[in-house]
Amino acid sequence: MSLLLVAFSILVLFIITLIFLKCRRPSNFPPGPPALPIVGSSLLVGSRPAVRMHEWKEKYGDIFGWYNGRQRVVVISDFHVLKKLFSEDAASGRIIRRLVRTESTLPLNIGLVGSEGELWKIHRRFALSTLRDLGMGKNWLEDVIIGEVESMCAIFRAQKGAPINPSVLVTNTISNVICAMIFGKRFELTDPKFSRITSLISANLAVHKLDFLAQTFPFLMWFPNYVSKKIAMARQNVKDLRAFMSEMIREHDASPDPNAECPDYLFAYRRERAQTTNPDVKETFTEMQLIGSLFDLFAAGSEATTTTLLWAMVHLIENPDVMRTAQAEIDERVGKQKVITSSDRVLLPYIEGVIMEAQRCGNTSPLGVPHRSLEEIKVGGYTIPENTILVANTASIHYDTRYWKDPQRFDPSRYLKDGALLVRPEALLPLGVGKRLCLAEPLVRMELFLFIANLLRCFTLELPEGKTLSSNDYVSSLVNCPNPFELIFTPRF
Numbered sequence: 364m365s366l367l368l369v370a371f372s373i374l375v376l377f378i379i380t381l382i383f384l385k386c387r388r389p390s391n392f393p394p395g396p397p398a399l400p401i402v403g404s405s406l407l408v409g410s411r412p413a414v415r416m417h418e419w420k421e422k423y424g425d426i427f428g429w430y431n432g433r434q435r436v437v438v439i440s441d442f443h444v445l446k447k448l449f450s451e452d453a454a455s456g457r458i459i460r461r462l463v464r465t466e467s468t469l470p471l472n473i474g475l476v477g478s479e480g481e482l483w484k485i486h487r488r489f490a491l492s493t494l495r496d497l498g499m500g501k502n503w504l505e506d507v508i509i510g511e512v513e514s515m516c517a518i519f520r521a522q523k524g525a526p527i528n529p530s531v532l533v534t535n536t537i538s539n540v541i542c543a544m545i546f547g548k549r550f551e552l553t554d555p556k557f558s559r560i561t562s563l564i565s566a567n568l569a570v571h572k573l574d575f576l577a578q579t580f581p582f583l584m585w586f587p588n589y590v591s592k593k594i595a596m597a598r599q600n601v602k603d604l605r606a607f608m609s610e611m612i613r614e615h616d617a618s619p620d621p622n623a624e625c626p627d628y629l630f631a632y633r634r635e636r637a638q639t640t641n642p643d644v645k646e647t648f649t650e651m652q653l654i655g656s657l658f659d660l661f662a663a664g665s666e667a668t669t670t671t672l673l674w675a676m677v678h679l680i681e682n683p684d685v686m687r688t689a690q691a692e693i694d695e696r697v698g699k700q701k702v703i704t705s706s707d708r709v710l711l712p713y714i715e716g717v718i719m720e721a722q723r724c725g726n727t728s729p730l731g732v733p734h735r736s737l738e739e740i741k742v743g744g745y746t747i748p749e750n751t752i753l754v755a756n757t758a759s760i761h762y763d764t765r766y767w768k769d770p771q772r773f774d775p776s777r778y779l780k781d782g783a784l785l786v787r788p789e790a791l792l793p794l795g796v797g798k799r800l801c802l803a804e805p806l807v808r809m810e811l812f813l814f815i816a817n818l819l820r821c822f823t824l825e826l827p828e829g830k831t832l833s834s835n836d837y838v839s840s841l842v843n844c845p846n847p848f849e850l851i852f853t854p855r856f
């Protein structure tokens with residue numbers, strides 16, 4: 364009996380030691396919230412991770428560490444430290460495993476957002492130069508964007524003052540710009556098949572947190588429940604999106620137009636594969652990589668831009684004086700009747716300020732896209748082991764009084780002096796920073812400008828009678844997105 368008792372006590376001691384060792388932070392790891400075995404501090408995160416990260420930053424400092432389940436995470440809230448860290452190769456990895464994508468026949472480590480190493484470098488370089496080339500030459504891209512914005516405005520006009528939820532229309536308008544660039548094709552803005560495809564991306568973003576939950580507790584996938592059902596749905600969505608990409612590729616390959624004035628991404632990909640003389644590079648231009656890259660450009664390109672535009676609308680409604688000042692600038696300097704083009708940009712510094720404030724206050728991508736350390740890194744006196752997730756606390760930086768005066772105010776004039784635009788503040792990071800900075804910066808700037816300037820030229824945005832709208836009313840996942848809302852688009856002429 365006493366032998367049994369001793370054995371049992373040893374077993375208990377052994378388990379306690381194991382748990383203790385599992386929960387112990389690596390030496391010199393940044394401070395952070397307490398962690399339980401298996402779940403880490405994830406139960407403390409809540410439904411708005413960026414809000415919790417801000418609170419932890421206030422408590423533990425500009426560099427803090429925590430456990431998301433068993434995964435080590437380090438969060439950086441000092442802009443200068445972040446800029447230096449994310450400019451290093453060692454801090455430029457991505458998260459390797461995600462259930463939704465890995466088990467739906469589209470591996471995460473291909474494409475542009477999820478890949479790393481040599482493959483990523485080759486294809487990031489290719490994507491950057493192709494997007495740049497597509498944006499050049501006879502204002503082709505500008506014409507595409509203006510054409511799409513005009514089609515959208517025509518639909519708003521046809522509403523004749525009836526309230527409309529702008530989300531689907533804005534999503535399809537922006538997705539059409541990406542489609543023109545990658546497939547050389549557009550869809551009708553009200554095409555139900557296209558609307559279904561574009562809706563799949565935001566549906567999957569909403570499942571992001573459950574994906575993590577299922578990785579922490581794999582048994583959740585063994586029987587039918589809410590989590591396994593949602594993940595099965597997200598996997599199906601990825602399959603549907605992949606089928607859409609394949610259909611576009613087939614259509615495109617069936618009628619290539621090598622003399623097209625501005626060849627699209629798909630055409631450029633085929634040409635690169637045919638022309639490259641380096642066999643190692645040629646080998647990486649596979650069909651799977653193509654689908655992955657198209658998928659990433661389509662998803663990253665449409666969702667984040669659409670959400671930023673919805674944020675701009677929310678803030679303009681919250682700040683009607685800003686909307687009036689922006690419209691007065693347009694009326695005085697360009698005129699209501701003329702379509703605004705990129706060449707009018709210099710005339711409209713206040714509009715540029717509105718866009719930057721929508722990016723800063725909206726915080727579409729509040730914690731950026733997570734990086735991963737590829738080796739041990741020293742930062743701010745701490746040691747970050749290899750395979751740690753690195754997070755840019757962008758939302759916190761965007762409201763930090765060290766970088767912004769009166770950060771809670773939506774104030775486009777903070778970017779102006781004597782009516783002229785100042786240099787863009789370095790601490791404004793909507794597209795990230797460093798080696799993995801969003802690769803569509805020029806496109807994003809052009810889209811946001813042409814969209815917002817022409818929308819305000821044509822319409823005054825108003826809330827339907829009795830409705831309210833607040834920038835605090837949003838859902839949070841990898842992106843912060845305003846909850847659905849309706850607006851009245853009252854024509855100005």
Ligand code: HEM
Pocket residue numbers: 449475476477487541659660661663664665667668669671727728731732733734793794795796797798799800801802803806807
């Ligand atoms: C307002 C719109 C956009 C926002 C807020 C946004 C934001 C971001 C952010 C925060 C990152 C991660 C940066 C990092 O890891 O440090 C990123 C990466 C990326 N973005 Fe964007 N983005 C936008 C539009 C676009 C568009 C239009 C495209 C494509 C046409 C695009 C394609 C990508 C790709 C492919 C990456 C991955 C780059 C890499 O991992 O190396 N984004 N974006």
